[in-house]
Amino acid sequence: MQPIIQTEKLSHIYSPGTPFQRAALVDVDFLAYPGELLGIIGHTGSGKSTLIQHLNGLLKPTSGRVLVEGKDIWENKAATRQARFRVGLVFQYPEYQLFEETCYKDIAFGPKNMGLDEKEIDRRVRQAAAFVGLPDSALEKSPFDLSGGQKRRVAIAGVIAMEPAVLILDEPTAGLDPAGVEQIMGNILDYHRSKDATIIVISHSMEEMARRADRLVVVNDGRLPLEGTPREVFAHREELEAMGLGVPTMTDLFHRLRAMGADVDPSVYTVEQAKAAILNALARKGSTPASSDGRGAV
Numbered sequence: 001m002q003p004i005i006q007t008e009k010l011s012h013i014y015s016p017g018t019p020f021q022r023a024a025l026v027d028v029d030f031l032a033y034p035g036e037l038l039g040i041i042g043h044t045g046s047g048k049s050t051l052i053q054h055l056n057g058l059l060k061p062t063s064g065r066v067l068v069e070g071k072d073i074w075e076n077k078a079a080t081r082q083a084r085f086r087v088g089l090v091f092q093y094p095e096y097q098l099f100e101e102t103c104y105k106d107i108a109f110g111p112k113n114m115g116l117d118e119k120e121i122d123r124r125v126r127q128a129a130a131f132v133g134l135p136d137s138a139l140e141k142s143p144f145d146l147s148g149g150q151k152r153r154v155a156i157a158g159v160i161a162m163e164p165a166v167l168i169l170d171e172p173t174a175g176l177d178p179a180g181v182e183q184i185m186g187n188i189l190d191y192h193r194s195k196d197a198t199i200i201v202i203s204h205s206m207e208e209m210a211r212r213a214d215r216l217v218v219v220n221d222g223r224l225p226l227e228g229t230p231r232e233v234f235a236h237r238e239e240l241e242a243m244g245l246g247v248p249t250m251t252d253l254f255h256r257l258r259a260m261g262a263d264v265d266p267s268v269y270t271v272e273q274a275k276a277a278i279l280n281a282l283a284r285k286g287s288t289p290a291s292s293d294g295r296g297a298v
Contacts (some may be wrong), residue, residue: 042219088164094155
């Protein structure tokens with residue numbers, strides 16, 4: 001499968017030629033595929049945000065290339081403009097970027113810049129609002145009269161309304177309570193399924209990424225030392241901890257069980273996988289799991 005986004009030897013240096021010169025990205029080869037949900041993890045200052053700002057042309061590489069659907073986005077101005085519509089980026093705490101007098105106008109801002117007619121703009125605004133769970137009655141309200149969670153929905157809807165092939169979100173659930181996290185992630189997954197869009201999520205939550213992502217990319221000191229399925233990445237517990245990252249609680253538990261001599265797969269990260277790993281370990285020992293009434297060996 002051809003990648004929808006690709007970087008080739010991407011490097012970015014902040015404040016070049018000054019005492020504050022710093023390499024934020026170093027020869028990064030990054031791939032994102034059509035229709036996948038890709039998680040990006042890394043400690044603060046690792047280069048995650050710098051990376052995603054290159055993917056739709058908000059930052060220009062110091063060296064290397066960024067390709068969207070096989071085309072260098074810096075080839076010309078038209079290619080850069082097209083990339084910004086094809087790759088939508090939602091910053092952390094996007095509610096702070098709201099500025100229009102109504103939610104409708106805020107969501108419509110992107111589609112208007114695309115040069116769409118009023119009928120198409122209206123369709124996109126209402127569909128995007130539905131994706132994020134905003135009722136029509138909220139569209140004529142000022143976004144500043146809404147709760148924090150609703151403001152975030154408006155901001156995300158403003159990017160979704162451009163119907164990007166790739167939707168990138170930087171910590172979309174930061175600061176939300178558990179119910180808010182589930183609602184926002186559910187909204188994002190609805191868009192993912194409905195449009196078969198590529199979703200790229202930066203998150204500090206290992207549990208969230210373990211449950212949601214098809215694939216993970218680890219960013220550390222401007223490089224990508226690990227990538228793969230959640231199971232493959234979380235198998236590198238020691239390396240992740242050395243980078244200042246953790247692993248899901250379930251993975252940590254099974255690594256500890258393994259260290260204590262239990263013959264269990266340490267790469268599990270969900271309750272379902274944990275159950276299967278325990279049953280497999282018992283089967284290898286010839287033990288009989290407990291029956292539903294509590295009898296039997298464990």
